[in-house]
Amino acid sequence: MTTLLEMSGVSVSFDGFRAINNLSIQFAKAELRAIIGPNGAGKTTFMDIITGKTKPDTGEVIWGPRNISLLGLSESAIAMQGIGRKFQKPTVFEAQTVRRNLALALKTPRGPFAVLRHSTTRPQQARIDEIATEIGLSDSLNRIAGELSHGQKQWLEIGMLLAQDPLLMLVDEPAAGMTVEEREKTTDILKRAAETRAVVVVEHDMEFVRRLNCKVTVLHEGAVLAEGSIEHVTSNPVVIDVYLGRAHA
Amino acid sequence: MRKSFIAQNPSVLWFLLALALFTLAVSVLSEATGSALISTSFVKTLGKTLCLCLVAIAMDVVWGYCGILSLGHFAFFGIGGYAIGMWLMYARTKGLVLQGLAGNPLPPTPQEVSDAIGNQIFGVVGSSQFPWIWGFADSLLLQLAMVVLVPGLLALVFGWLAFRSRVTGVYLSILTQAMTLALSLYLFQNDSGLRGNNGLSGLQNIPGFETTPQATISIVFFWASAFALGAGYLFFAWVLSGKMGSVVMGIRDNEARVRFLGYPVEGFKLFIFTITAIVAAIAGALYYPQAGIINPGEIAPIASIYLAVWVAIGGRGRLYGAVIGAAFVSLLSSWFTGGGAPAVNLGFYVIQWTDWWLVLLGVSFVAVTLFFPKGIGGLFDYLVRKP
Numbered sequence: 001m002t003t004l005l006e007m008s009g010v011s012v013s014f015d016g017f018r019a020i021n022n023l024s025i026q027f028a029k030a031e032l033r034a035i036i037g038p039n040g041a042g043k044t045t046f047m048d049i050i051t052g053k054t055k056p057d058t059g060e061v062i063w064g065p066r067n068i069s070l071l072g073l074s075e076s077a078i079a080m081q082g083i084g085r086k087f088q089k090p091t092v093f094e095a096q097t098v099r100r101n102l103a104l105a106l107k108t109p110r111g112p113f114a115v116l117r118h119s120t121t122r123p124q125q126a127r128i129d130e131i132a133t134e135i136g137l138s139d140s141l142n143r144i145a146g147e148l149s150h151g152q153k154q155w156l157e158i159g160m161l162l163a164q165d166p167l168l169m170l171v172d173e174p175a176a177g178m179t180v181e182e183r184e185k186t187t188d189i190l191k192r193a194a195e196t197r198a199v200v201v202v203e204h205d206m207e208f209v210r211r212l213n214c215k216v217t218v219l220h221e222g223a224v225l226a227e228g229s230i231e232h233v234t235s236n237p238v239v240i241d242v243y244l245g246r247a248h249a
Numbered sequence: 250m251r252k253s254f255i256a257q258n259p260s261v262l263w264f265l266l267a268l269a270l271f272t273l274a275v276s277v278l279s280e281a282t283g284s285a286l287i288s289t290s291f292v293k294t295l296g297k298t299l300c301l302c303l304v305a306i307a308m309d310v311v312w313g314y315c316g317i318l319s320l321g322h323f324a325f326f327g328i329g330g331y332a333i334g335m336w337l338m339y340a341r342t343k344g345l346v347l348q349g350l351a352g353n354p355l356p357p358t359p360q361e362v363s364d365a366i367g368n369q370i371f372g373v374v375g376s377s378q379f380p381w382i383w384g385f386a387d388s389l390l391l392q393l394a395m396v397v398l399v400p401g402l403l404a405l406v407f408g409w410l411a412f413r414s415r416v417t418g419v420y421l422s423i424l425t426q427a428m429t430l431a432l433s434l435y436l437f438q439n440d441s442g443l444r445g446n447n448g449l450s451g452l453q454n455i456p457g458f459e460t461t462p463q464a465t466i467s468i469v470f471f472w473a474s475a476f477a478l479g480a481g482y483l484f485f486a487w488v489l490s491g492k493m494g495s496v497v498m499g500i501r502d503n504e505a506r507v508r509f510l511g512y513p514v515e516g517f518k519l520f521i522f523t524i525t526a527i528v529a530a531i532a533g534a535l536y537y538p539q540a541g542i543i544n545p546g547e548i549a550p551i552a553s554i555y556l557a558v559w560v561a562i563g564g565r566g567r568l569y570g571a572v573i574g575a576a577f578v579s580l581l582s583s584w585f586t587g588g589g590a591p592a593v594n595l596g597f598y599v600i601q602w603t604d605w606w607l608v609l610l611g612v613s614f615v616a617v618t619l620f621f622p623k624g625i626g627g628l629f630d631y632l633v634r635k636p
Binding site for chain 2: 051053076079091093095100103105111113115118120160164
């Protein structure tokens with residue numbers, strides 16, 4: 001297995017509260033991984049560290065084939081390295097059309113002057129149409145994103161992630177607020193994406209994780225509690241105790 | 250399919266058409282080129298209003314589109330005015346000095362000429378030495394370059410420092426206001442090299458056109474202002490029409506999200522802040538020759554706040570909204586404060602509009618913000634219903 005991202009010995013405290021506690025984790029170039037854990041386990045902070053929003057107190061985050069450290073990079077530079085993120089609460093640009101949202105995410109040069117000169121090419125236009133079909137929004141391309149339903153916004157954000165074409169996708173609760181059918185479709189898209197890249201899904205919903213049928217990492221109090229197949233971790237007594245036990249209590 | 254720029258932005262065509270018609274109407278009614286139905290001073294007022302519309306567009310781009318509530322754009326406007334004012338004043342004084350010395354038996358040395366000009370310009374602040382900032386004042390071309398370079402560099406450096414430290418929202422507004430206040434206080438000093446609170450005057454007299462009547466000069470400046478407004482409108486509409494517009498509005502609505510898409514947000518903000526500062530300065534350079542005088546009071550923070558009020562009343566986030574707001578409010582303001590509005594006698598109290606105009610403006614601002622967040626420009630949405 002070739003490693004895409006390796007996080008080692010990372011700790012972060014907020015006002016004395018240790019959100020991440022000596023966390024070490026790694027992802028392969030093409031894999032689907034689910035990260036689960038109770039509230040406050042540090043799932044979102046973990047994503048914040050990778051994407052550069054939060055700087056860790058100690059530890060290292062090593063990225064890519066050239067083993068560069070992500071810690072010195074800005075959020076936008078990290079994104080340009082090929083790390084895309086979908087937020088828990090769907091965050092799309094509500095004042096703009098679906099097409100413009102997708103075009104904004106599309107992999108093109110990001111500097112101000114490049115953007116000023118940019119005009120969308122035919123292949124790019126075709127790619128937008130393709131993604132729109134995949135996320136079921138091809139009829140809504142010219143609608144304002146703010147008018148979309150919650151589920152559609154989720155889709156749009158997944159579409160933006162696809163348009164970005166990152167090497168690592170960090171997906172925070174993609175299935176929240178979706179119907180069973182929509183969940184199935186989301187699972188398909190994520191699985192397909194994971195064939196060529198790393199897809200890391202943070203999820204609360206065990207059913208959804210079961211459907212993803214991938215390696216699972218359980219976070220607890222900012223550290224890895226268990227790792228393995230869903231059967232493996234759900235039969236782990238410690239996991240049952242801290243997470244499932246509490247959830248079913 | 251990608252439609253043409255005009256097809257995507259029909260409002261640009263309508264705006265340019267309206268501006269052309271307005272320019273034509275004023276030309277036909279003016280003293281120099283038409284029936285003299287409107288006075289030269291009113292032509293100047295209209296020309297100045299067009300310049301205010303231009304700076305309002307710049308303000309709308311930086312605030313309404315990019316979400317940066319700058320309270321410093323009128324300072325850039327003023328810097329543009331000072332930059333052109335220095336040449337106007339220097340060249341005109343030089344002309345007068347040479348005329349005065351022409352009768353001497355010996356031709357004056359360059360030093361004598363320079364001293365005489367210095368005496369004329371800086372006598373009011375008790376000095377005759379040319380400060381270093383007047384180094385280029387002899388050359389129109391260099392001073393025109395200063396109109397663009399000085400505010401451009403100031404905006405670039407200030408913006409770089411502020412955006413790099415991720416100062417946003419109200420803190421950034423306060424910072425820009427502090428910059429404006431510092432600049433105006435500095436200019437108020439007699440040893441600032443710009444004649445302190447006297448400012449620069451006589452700017453309506455264009456060197457080389459001493460014999461041209463003001464009526465002609467006023468209509469030429471009116472045309473230049475109309476052209477600048479049209480060009481500025483077209484420029485910003487073009488900048489914002491494509492992907493740049495998407496990114497800039499994205500920054501306004503959710504800066505962090507744009508960053509996570511890989512766009513260097515600071516660079517975009519700096520770009521918008523700087524180009525709008527330059528356009529504001531160009532507007533100022535056209536405004537002050539029509540006003541005839543510029544002094545540090547023009548740069549005071551209140552002016553930049555008015556600018557924000559115009560844009561809010563006109564409608565943020567649409568260029569024609571800014572134009573409507575600036576034109577409507579500034580003309581109304583001259584009418585009310587210039588004694589045009591009749592005083593209202595309530596029996597127990599007489600409302601003098603010169604005193605009460607600011608209250609009326611303040612109330613309108615609050616009302617627009619609360620009840621019509623889209624401003625006057627928002628009314629056009631009722632006219633043009635989108636499918």
